[in-house]
Amino acid sequence: MELFIRPNTNEINQVEIENETGTSDPVVVSINRILQQPDSSYFLEGIIYKVPEPLRSMNSEAYTPTAISIGPLHSGRKDLKANSLKPIYLRHFLNLAQLSVNTIVETVQTLEQRARYCYTEFIEMSRDEFVELLVFDACFVVMHLTSWQYPNLDTPNAVNLWQSWNEISHDLMLLENQLPFFLLQSLYDLFAPSQPLLEHQSFIQIVQYYFSEHKNPKLFFIDIKPLSVDDVKHFVDLVRMPNTRMYSHEKSDQRLLWPLNATELHECGVIFRSGDGIEFNDQGGCLQLPPIKIYDDFEKRVRNLIAYEQCHIGNELRNRVSNFAVFMQCLVQSDQDVKLLIEGGIIENYLGGINEITQLFNNLGKHIFIGINYYNSDCKKMKDYCMRRHHRWMTSLRRNYFSTPWLCASSIAAILLLALTLIQTILAVFTGFKERS
Structure with missing residues (x-):
């Protein structure tokens, strides 16, 4: 650094x-x-990062805004059309809150240096330029999120101003497109007292509602206890905070173990079911995984969560999403693996062809450092389960002789015929022996 x-x-x-x-x-x-x-300048306060080049090389578009720039790292781009909304929303913010520009600027000026320290990249802006950027961007974010939950607060004809609100929601989850949470909280605290709708609504609740509406709530988000402002660094940090059921396993100091692919597990008798977390039941051979909705923004969101984890050190919850990405990369190696997970109700495909999902998971875990596997104990259970030969035999028997009603009926008929033949043979031998006696 x-x-x-x-x-x-x-x-x-x-x-x-x-x-x-x-x-x-x-x-x-x-x-x-x-x-x-000050000693704390970049080493202790840096929380908003430039994505490392090895991760960016896998899919640069996943880290690049397409509609709006938030913060200094992508400011000044003329191709981001939604940037034109910022003055409109600032004006609306001031009108609703009955505040002057001077009040907003003075508030942001007191936070400017602290906000500057939050970026690990050097910000080539003067103090005045940086304050102006923070005012426009922070007011836009506060207004956009509150009006998402309370449409009555939105600027008139907002839909006519910008059609692609989904693009903005995608951009607000990019690691390089963040503002410090304390800055947004400060402006929300100026805005909320003038709005009766927000009387009992914290800004964290507003943010949680906004991102819970945007797919995959069970995967990374929602099951979160109330948080204080000091717990949250920015939106990516908030969304990354783990679902307690999703990550209930203790850290393991053992050698890292990862699962076989879904097809190999299936051949060993493992069945797949959707649930609230990742867990393997070695009694019934059932691997439970959270349902994963594969929308067009899935890769963007996960890659930015991973990038934040890979950059941000000194956190006990580090690499939770990275762990999940590597786990899924091991599980999904072919189109057949994807089909098995779809059949098990784990993957919901809203993206397109099955091969696209295969390629997505094949590349998701590359260039990721993993120090701890939070699923080590479940992977060990799966390994031990698959080592038992009778599981393979039973699976082969079910697949070859009982996989369809016709095969099942034929197999039962063959077994009955064999049994009758055996009984007939025994009776014939017994009768012959009795006659000789």
Whole structure:
């Protein structure tokens, strides 16, 4: 991580440093200036990251906004048409809250330096430019999310202003398209008191409602206890917080174990069922997985959650989604694997062809570092289950002789015929033996 000189350092500071050190060497002056910065500047506060190149190389579009830029990392792009909504929503924000521009600007100015420290990339903006960007972007986000839950708060004819609201919801989940949560909370606190609808509604509840409406609630989100503002860094961080049922397993210090693919597990007698979390029942040979709805934004969302986990260190809940991605990559190796998971009610395909889903999961776990496998105990149970030969024999028997009603009827008839033949043979032998006696 690189350290940079703060953009608001002026010539007076440089003269002061020169006087203190007795030198005008630009390198010495630069180093001394850096050493005078607060220790927490980038190392402790950086929470909004540029996606690492190895992850970006797998699918750069998954990390790039298509409708709107939020924050400084993608600002200034002329092709993002929804950026034109920001002045409209700021005006609406001010009118509803009965606030002046001056009030908003003063609030953001007090948070500007802290917000700047939240980005691990150097922000090449002056203080005034950065404050202006934060005002427009933060007010837009607060208005967009509150009006999603309470349409009466939306600006008139909002639908006519922008048709693709789904694109905006996708962009708000991109790691590089984030604002610090404390900034959004501060502006919500200015806005909410003027709105009776929001009297008993916290901003965290607004955000949770917004993202719970956008697919896959059981996969990463919703089963969350009330949080304090200090617990949340930004939207990606909030959505990544684990469903407690989804991740109920303890960390394992054993060698990392991963599952066989779905076809191989099926051949060993494993059946697949949808449920609230990942769990293997070795008594009935049932692997339970959360239902996964594969929409067009699924890969975007998961990849950005993974990128955040891979960048953000020192967190006990690190790599939860990354674990899930590698688990699914092992489970899905072919189109047949996808078909088995669809039949088990685990994968719901809203994307297109089965091969697209196969390719998605094949690439999802690449370039990911995993230190702990939260599913190690279940993977070990599956391995032990598959090592037992009688499970393969029973599976082969069911598949070859009892997989359809006709095969079942034929097999039963053959067994009865064999039994009758055996009985007839025994009776014939017994009768012959009795006659000789």
